[in-house]
Amino acid sequence: xxxxxxxxxxxxxxxxxxxxxxxxxxxxxxxxxxxxxxxxxxxxxxxxxxxxxxxxxxxxxxxxxxxxxxxxxxxxxxxxxxxxxxxxxxxxxxxxxxxxxxxxxxxxxxxxxxxxxxxxxxxxxxxxxxxxxxxxxxxxxxxxxxxxxxxxxxxxxxxxxxxxxxxxxxxxxxxxxxxxxxxxxxxxxxxxxxxxxxxxxxxxxxxxxxxxxxxxxxxxxxxxxxxxxxxxxxxxxxxxxxxxxxxxxxxxxxxxxxxxxxxxxxxxxxxxxxxxxxxxxxxxxxxxxxxxxxxxxxxxxxxxxxxxxxxxxxxxxxxxxxxxxxxxxxxxxxxxxxxxxxxxxxxxxxxxxxxxxxxxxxxxxxxxxxxxxxxxxxxxxxxxxxxxxxxxxxxxxxxxxxxxxxxxxxxxxxxxxxxxxx
Amino acid sequence: xxxxxxxxxxxxxxxxxxxxxxxxxxxxxxxxxxxxxxxxxxxxxxxxxxxxxxxxxxxxxxxxxxxxxxxxxxxxxxxxxxxxxxxxxxxxxxxxxxxxxxxxxxxxxxxxxxxxxxxxxxxxxxxxxxxxxxxxxxxxxxxxxxxxxxxxxxxxxxxxxxxxxxxxxxxxxxxxxxxxxxxxxxxxxxxxxxxxxxxxxxxxxxxxxxxxxxxxxxxxxxxxxxxxxxxxxxxxxxxxxxxxxxxxxxxxxxxxxxxxxxxxxxxxxxxxxxxxxxxxxxxxxxxxxxxxxxxxxxxxxxxxxxxxxxxxxxxxxxxxxxxxxxxxxxxxxxxxxxxxxxxxxxxxxxxxxxxxxxxxxxxxxxxxxxxxxxxxxxxxxxxxxxxxxxxxxxxxxxxxxxxxxxxxxxxxxxxxxxxxxx
Numbered sequence: 022x023x024x025x026x027x028x029x030x031x032x033x034x035x036x037x038x039x040x041x042x043x044x045x046x047x048x049x050x051x052x053x054x055x056x057x058x059x060x061x062x063x064x065x066x067x068x069x070x071x072x073x074x075x076x077x078x079x080x081x082x083x084x085x086x087x088x089x090x091x092x093x094x095x096x097x098x099x100x101x102x103x104x105x106x107x108x109x110x111x112x113x114x115x116x117x118x119x120x121x122x123x124x125x126x127x128x129x130x131x132x133x134x135x136x137x138x139x140x141x142x143x144x145x146x147x148x149x150x151x152x153x154x155x156x157x158x159x160x161x162x163x164x165x166x167x168x169x170x171x172x173x174x175x176x177x178x179x180x181x182x183x184x185x186x187x188x189x190x191x192x193x194x195x196x197x198x199x200x201x202x203x204x205x206x207x208x209x210x211x212x213x214x215x216x217x218x219x220x221x222x223x224x225x226x227x228x229x230x231x232x233x234x235x236x237x238x239x240x241x242x243x244x245x246x247x248x249x250x251x252x253x254x255x256x257x258x259x260x261x262x263x264x265x266x267x268x269x270x271x272x273x274x275x276x277x278x279x280x281x282x283x284x285x286x287x288x289x290x291x292x293x294x295x296x297x298x299x300x301x302x303x304x305x306x307x308x309x310x311x312x313x314x315x316x317x318x319x320x321x322x323x324x325x326x327x328x329x330x331x332x333x334x335x336x337x338x339x340x341x342x343x344x345x346x347x348x349x350x351x352x353x354x355x356x357x358x359x360x361x362x363x364x365x366x367x368x369x370x371x372x373x374x375x376x377x378x379x380x381x382x383x384x385x386x387x388x389x390x391x392x393x394x395x396x397x398x399x400x401x402x403x404x405x406x407x408x409x410x411x412x413x414x415x416x417x418x419x420x421x422x423x424x425x426x427x428x429x430x431x432x433x434x435x436x437x438x439x440x441x442x443x
Numbered sequence: 444x445x446x447x448x449x450x451x452x453x454x455x456x457x458x459x460x461x462x463x464x465x466x467x468x469x470x471x472x473x474x475x476x477x478x479x480x481x482x483x484x485x486x487x488x489x490x491x492x493x494x495x496x497x498x499x500x501x502x503x504x505x506x507x508x509x510x511x512x513x514x515x516x517x518x519x520x521x522x523x524x525x526x527x528x529x530x531x532x533x534x535x536x537x538x539x540x541x542x543x544x545x546x547x548x549x550x551x552x553x554x555x556x557x558x559x560x561x562x563x564x565x566x567x568x569x570x571x572x573x574x575x576x577x578x579x580x581x582x583x584x585x586x587x588x589x590x591x592x593x594x595x596x597x598x599x600x601x602x603x604x605x606x607x608x609x610x611x612x613x614x615x616x617x618x619x620x621x622x623x624x625x626x627x628x629x630x631x632x633x634x635x636x637x638x639x640x641x642x643x644x645x646x647x648x649x650x651x652x653x654x655x656x657x658x659x660x661x662x663x664x665x666x667x668x669x670x671x672x673x674x675x676x677x678x679x680x681x682x683x684x685x686x687x688x689x690x691x692x693x694x695x696x697x698x699x700x701x702x703x704x705x706x707x708x709x710x711x712x713x714x715x716x717x718x719x720x721x722x723x724x725x726x727x728x729x730x731x732x733x734x735x736x737x738x739x740x741x742x743x744x745x746x747x748x749x750x751x752x753x754x755x756x757x758x759x760x761x762x763x764x765x766x767x768x769x770x771x772x773x774x775x776x777x778x779x780x781x782x783x784x785x786x787x788x789x790x791x792x793x794x795x796x797x798x799x800x801x802x803x804x805x806x807x808x809x810x811x812x813x814x815x816x817x818x819x820x821x822x823x824x825x826x827x828x829x830x831x832x833x834x835x836x837x838x839x840x841x842x843x844x845x846x847x848x849x850x851x852x853x854x855x856x857x858x859x860x861x862x863x864x865x
Contacts, residue, residue, distance in 0.1 A: 024614065025613065025614050025615060025616045026616075028615060028616035029616040032486070032489065032616050032619070055478070055479075055614070056477070056478065056479040057477075057478040057479045057481070057482035057611060057614070057615055058482070058614060058615055059479070060479035060480070060482045060483040060486075060615075061482040061483060061485065061486045061615035061616065061617060063483065064454070064482075064483045064486035064487055064490075065486055065616075067454065068486075068490045189479060191447065192446065192447050192477070192479070192480060193447060193450060193479055193480055193482075193483035194447045194448075194450035194451040194454050194483065194487075195483060197454070
């Protein structure tokens with residue numbers, strides 16, 4: 022069999038066998054299948070797709086390029102995790118992981134960094150003084166057993182093939198395949214040793230998937246792939262045209278997460294966390310009521326979990342955040358009801374302040390962020406402070422962010438959607 | 444502008460601008476557009492096509508990777524050429540070029556070699572003792588002015604980009620785009636300095652295009668591209684399920700070409716040559732009657748043209764052919780009417796004898812060939828010699844070829860088609 026014959030089959034829309042997919046990946050990793058051949062195959066897949074069988078094998082081959090993580094099985098402490106396709110101000114991971122841990126689950130959460138306008142959980146956590154995202158598998162095992170959760174960067178040998186393929190797809194305009202997107206996301210989750218996974222798939226102007234239909238397609242591919250790969254998986258489609266909570270950026274989101282972990286977070290964020298927590302607990306065969314999760318927020322258990330996790334990951338207690346050198350208050354430009362800000366404007370404001378990165382090798386500013394000061398639905402008078410900008414990148418960053426904050430203001434109340442895909 | 448944005452446009456089926464196509468080719472030739480990116484773009488083109496504007500620019504960029512050949516314009520001696528997409532036993536070039544020259548046209552024919560089951564005009568000519576296919580542009584100019592035609596290999600800097608792209612397409616299963624096929628063929632013809640071109644596009648079991656529809660699509664793309672690029676172009680769609688003439692191979696085809704140049708060739712081959720000659724003369728604005736072309740075959744002028752061309756290209760006169768070490772006569776397996784043999788079987792027989800090559804770097808055997816000894820429509824008795832096999836590759840080659848010759852025999856008369864596309 023030759024590589025071009027396999028590309029040929031896929032170009033014609035035929036189903037590839039396990040051994041053909043294995044031939045491609047084995048050859049690509051050993052250098053006998055060229056970058057050009059994989060690029061051509063990826064483009065053929067954009068047009069002709071992979072079915073769940075093909076995708077499961079494809080993903081398994083990618084995972085086999087590195088080492089799988091695993092943790093001792095303990096049915097009374099189910100291994101659970103969450104992945105979001107990226108929302109503006111999406112700090113759900115920072116709240117959900119310690120909350121699930123407080124409720125008797127283990128959450129070995131491998132997370133990522135910001136790219137473009139999408140925030141990164143690891144960048145946010147690094148706003149905490151002393152917090153380290155890099156740990157060896159042995160350290161991760163110890164942290165998980167001591168506090169029931171961690172949020173850390175992928176180890177170098179967690180699906181190294183994904184990094185290589187993603188870089189190739191990026192320069193060859195072959196990102197757009199739902200199958201290949203699902204494979205890229207799920208490969209890391211499957212390899213991370215988790216057994217039950219809830220996906221938060223965003224749709225809307227601020228999201229990777231602009232339409233409900235695109236999010237539905239991606240969600241179904243990921244759910245199918247997870248279940249076929251030994252990870253029980255469900256997905257929640259949630260709308261993403263508005264900011265989640267009232268903050269976007271690094272330190273600002275950690276502050277809001279701490280509020281939410283203490284039961285004092287904004288209603289929309291708390292609601293989203295509780296939805297996902299309930300779904301995940303049920304999926305793992307250990308249902309927990311919404312009231313019980315609220316109790317764990319109110320009684321300090323979730324917050325204690327978070328603090329313990331941070332300490333085990335290097336943070337000094339009490340937790341302190343990196344402080345910005347420049348701040349600015351934004352005043353209401355006119356008297357009006359304040360509603361949840363438009364995601365796109367807020368994302369651009371947070372990016373301008375330094376919370377995002379244009380290229381993977383760029384730095385983000387841990388102190389950067391936008392914090393809105395008013396609860397949605399509140400009537401505010403012209404000149405009232407409505408937002409606080411923070412950055413360590415100077416007045417120009419503040420000026421640019423200010424313009425985007427104004428552009429994010431709207432009179433229209435948010436209509437949030439959360440549909441389950443199982 | 445970035446390469447992936449251009450690939451993205453084509454992936455979505457949008458039309459690329461001249462500057463975008465220029466950006467791709469400039470970058471590919473300078474190394475800033477990678478093989479992987481061109482492979483992905485080629486695959487996107489397989490699915491989304493290039494229109495004639497895009498294809499004309501694409502082809503022009505490919506040509507600009509090297510040097511164009513050109514000859515002084517002389518309206519009374521039009522520059523004409525023919526290209527065939529490759530038929531079994533297709534020796535039309537060897538007859539047509541000298542015939543057109545004898546009729547007062549100039550034919551600067553750049554031709555190719557055999558690959559797989561497709562015969563190569565250059566390999567056939569090399570069966571003539573002393574004949575050389577490699578000449579400098581200055582030599583080609585002199586030969587053309589002295590005898591009105593040449594048949595030679597491409598110089599190294601005639602569309603070098605085509606070799607590189609073809610090699611890439613070959614390993615990435617992106618040959619199949621009619622636009623890219625048209626571009627690969629026509630780039631070399633456009634760059635060769637010819638002004639009027641007739642294309643012989645084959646369809647059928649022995650042809651590159653298996654169906655009439657595929658041949659029609661390819662013919663239309665090439666005609667459109669030629670006319671848009673300053674080469675007046677027409678195409679003739681001809682059926683290719685049967686052997687053309689009665690020979691396939693190297694020396695055998697030269698012998699049959701000499702017969703045909705002398706007016707004593709098989710009817711189907713002579714007819715095909717005369718059709719193409721008439722079409723080409725009319726296209727070049729200098730019509731020549733069929734009767735006149737027949738006169739030039741019968742009176743020895745075409746044959747003299749061929750001999751002069753061969754001598755100028757290094758052959759010793761009188762022309763002699765390389766002789767095989769092994770021959771075998773094939774006898775009629777039963778009494779029946781003999782009809783034009785099936786192309787596929789003959790192609791395999793000729794290949795077995797050594798007239799083709801599996802890889803571009805392989806050698807062919809100049810002495811290899813099949814010659815049928817009976818005119819189609821003739822009744823032959825069992826045991827009568829019907830074919831002669833020649834090779835210098837021994838008895839095993841003869842054994843294999845013999846089996847294929849039997850497989851090529853049929854009782855069904857050939858129904859030849861020749862449709863003009865202008």
